[in-house]
Amino acid sequence: MTPSDPPDPLEPYTGPIPDHLRSMFERANELIRQGADVYFKWTCLDPGCGARQTFESKNTFYRLGKCEECKYVTDLWHRDAKVNYLLIWDSRRQGRQP
Numbered sequence: 001m002t003p004s005d006p007p008d009p010l011e012p013y014t015g016p017i018p019d020h021l022r023s024m025f026e027r028a029n030e031l032i033r034q035g036a037d038v039y040f041k042w043t044c045l046d047p048g049c050g051a052r053q054t055f056e057s058k059n060t061f062y063r064l065g066k067c068e069e070c071k072y073v074t075d076l077w078h079r080d081a082k083v084n085y086l087l088i089w090d091s092r093r094q095g096r097q098p
């Protein structure tokens, strides 16, 4: 961290979804309606990184993803960002199911 770090640009995204991600979002939203929790994932597009990243906030999508490894900010509308979701069923339960 340095004093010149810009403010965090990441805000939850609620606008229109591009065509190549629409079916993925529709599946994720259907699962959320059924009571599942999903965490959206993407791949960092920094040429030297490429780490797979996951947003910390459940059921929340951000247009921009900041990499925890290299701090690069990826535009998730880019096809190479490989946006997908991690599905967590019924996370309110404390116990694990077999």
Ligand SMILES: [Zn+2]
Residues within 6 Å of the ligand: 044, 045, 046, 049, 050, 051, 067, 068, 069, 070, 071, 072
């Ligand atoms: Zn990265």
